[in-house]
Amino acid sequence: xxxxxxxxxxxxxxxxxxxxxxxxxxxxxxxxxxxxxxxxxxxxxxxxxxxxxxxxxxxxxxxxxxxxxxxxxxxxxxxxxxxxxxxxxxxxxxxxxxxxxxxxxxxxxxxxxxxxxxxxxxxxxxxxxxxxxxxxxxxxxxxxxxxxxxxxxxxxxxxxxxxxxx
Amino acid sequence: xxxxxxxxxxxxxxxxxxxxxxxxxxxxxxxxxxxxxxxxxxxxxxxxxxxxxxxxxxxxxxxxxxxxxxxxxxxxxxxxxxxxxxxxxxxxxxxxxxxxxxxxxxxxxxxxxxxxxxxxxxxxxxx
Amino acid sequence: xxxxxxxxxxxxxxxxxxxxxxxxxxxxxxxxxxxxxxxxxxxxxxxxxxxxxxxxxxxxxxxxxxxxxxxxxxxxxxxxxxxxxxxxxxxx
Numbered sequence: 001x002x003x004x005x006x007x008x009x010x011x012x013x014x015x016x017x018x019x020x021x022x023x024x025x026x027x028x029x030x031x032x033x034x035x036x037x038x039x040x041x042x043x044x045x046x047x048x049x050x051x052x053x054x055x056x057x058x059x060x061x062x063x064x065x066x067x068x069x070x071x072x073x074x075x076x077x078x079x080x081x082x083x084x085x086x087x088x089x090x091x092x093x094x095x096x097x098x099x100x101x102x103x104x105x106x107x108x109x110x111x112x113x114x115x116x117x118x119x120x121x122x123x124x125x126x127x128x129x130x131x132x133x134x135x136x137x138x139x140x141x142x143x144x145x146x147x148x149x150x151x152x153x154x155x156x157x158x159x160x161x162x163x164x165x166x
Numbered sequence: 167x168x169x170x171x172x173x174x175x176x177x178x179x180x181x182x183x184x185x186x187x188x189x190x191x192x193x194x195x196x197x198x199x200x201x202x203x204x205x206x207x208x209x210x211x212x213x214x215x216x217x218x219x220x221x222x223x224x225x226x227x228x229x230x231x232x233x234x235x236x237x238x239x240x241x242x243x244x245x246x247x248x249x250x251x252x253x254x255x256x257x258x259x260x261x262x263x264x265x266x267x268x269x270x271x272x273x274x275x276x277x278x279x280x281x282x283x284x285x286x287x288x289x290x291x292x293x
Numbered sequence: 294x295x296x297x298x299x300x301x302x303x304x305x306x307x308x309x310x311x312x313x314x315x316x317x318x319x320x321x322x323x324x325x326x327x328x329x330x331x332x333x334x335x336x337x338x339x340x341x342x343x344x345x346x347x348x349x350x351x352x353x354x355x356x357x358x359x360x361x362x363x364x365x366x367x368x369x370x371x372x373x374x375x376x377x378x379x380x381x382x383x384x385x
Contacts, residue, residue: 020242075219078211079192082199092208094285115255118214121262122255123285126277133285135262137211173295183301186349190308193342197312200319200335206328209319213335216312224305224342228357231349246341246361253368257334260375265327267379 004038006045011037056160063156067113070152078118081138093139094123097132097146101154106161110153120145178234182227189223196220206265210258217254222247302350309346313339330374337367 005011018033019025081090101107111122114134123133136145174182192215199212225243232240266285269275275285316339320332341363348356 017245020245023240023242071218075192075215078199078215079195082195082203082212087202087204087208090203090208092205111259112252112255115214115258116218116251118218119211121210121214122259123262123266135207135210137208174298179298183297186301186305186346189342190305190346193312193339194308197315197335197339200332201315206325206331209328209331213331213338216335217338221338221342224345228345228349232354235352242357243345246345246357246364249361249364249368253364257368257371257375260372260379261327261331261334264330264375264378265325268325268327 004042007041010041014040059156059159063113063153063160066152067117071117074117074119078137085138090137091139093136093142095134095136095139095142095145096126097134097149099125099130099132099154100150101158101162102130103157103161106157109161110157113153114149174231174234178230182230182234185223185227185230189220189227192216192223193220210262210265214258217250217258221250302346305346306343306350309339309343313343326378327375330371330378333374334367334371337363337371341367 015033015037018036019029022029099107101110107125114120114122119137121135123135125131126133134145134149139145196212196214196216199215200209203209203212225247229240229243232243266275270277270285277285313336316332316336320329320336323329323332341360344356344360344363348354348360
């Protein structure tokens with residue numbers, strides 16, 4: 001099982017991608033898709049640095065729901081600012097957020113969420129510490145951002161990715 | 167070059183029209199932000215709404231439309247949204263980092279090691 | 294009903310084309326190189342959306358593949374340009 005299907009989630013995603021791309025459920029397409037889904041993870045296994053074990057699907061769903069809501073809310077926020085706020089009064093700032101998250105996959109997911117949310121762009125992890133540099137479109141209260149990212153995003157990601165290796 | 171004659175059922179047509187209107191307005195506002203905002207670090211945030219909400223709305227509308235047209239569930243627009251969900255953050259982060267590094271080299275912004283803000287513009291700390 | 298749908302689709306097409314015009318102006322105007330890269334990336338995205346809206350307008354599935362290809366090539370080109378701006382070379 002683990003030899004021929006090293007990562008079942010990736011295989012399922014590949015199969016679904018193939019079927020969506022061809023828009024059919026015929027046996028032939030299913031067969032080709034299954035071949036792709038089995039061959040691609042085995043062939044690309046040396047490229048993946050280490051496998052990730054994902055636990056707690058409920059926490060993941062809650063995180064996805066929250067970030068979706070946040071994306072929609074801040075989209076309307078940003079469009080309101082672009083349309084109606086005087087641009088000279090805009091307070092665009094870099095802020096610094098101390099992170100406890102160390103897992104590279106967790107950091108990748110965090111950067112995806114933060115960059116997908118309009119109004120915030122991830123710049124980099126500061127070279128001398130584990131602090132995150134973030135650019136905020138219209139900053140009112142830096143502490144609110146630190147609090148929000150640490151409790152809403154970082155805490156669930158630590159729960160999801162850093163259970164096995166504390 | 168004429169529009170195909172279409173007949174969607176009402177319960178599909180109403181969300182389709184609303185989503186398409188919202189999506190195109192959001193796209194326009196994002197591009198307007200790109201055009202009108204004064205500095206690069208503000209202009210980065212304009213296209214973000216185009217890419218996330220604008221594209222999302224148009225993709226949902228397209229899904230509804232083709233599902234109604236072919237009277238079966240058409241889901242292959244999900245591929246584009248999944249792809250954009252993975253790649254759009256990478257693009258915006260790479261452009262942001264390119265800009266920050268260029269400005270660091272040119273001395274237009276300064277990296278701080280111990281402060282609440284991580285970078286600052288020289289001259290803006292005097293007031 | 295059909296008129297309303299047609300008008301909506303034409304409106305969406307007009308909005309997307311106007312957005313592309315704004316991106317093109319920023320691309321020509323942009324004071325710094327990163328502005329131009331950002332404008333080019335947004336132009337790719339607007340082109341993809343325009344392909345989707347065209348697909349809706351002509352009720353044709355082929356435009357979907359076009360949109361997917363535009364998204365793919367746009368991603369690769371934007372990453373390459375941003376990388377070039379960061380380091381001055383694409384492949385290190």
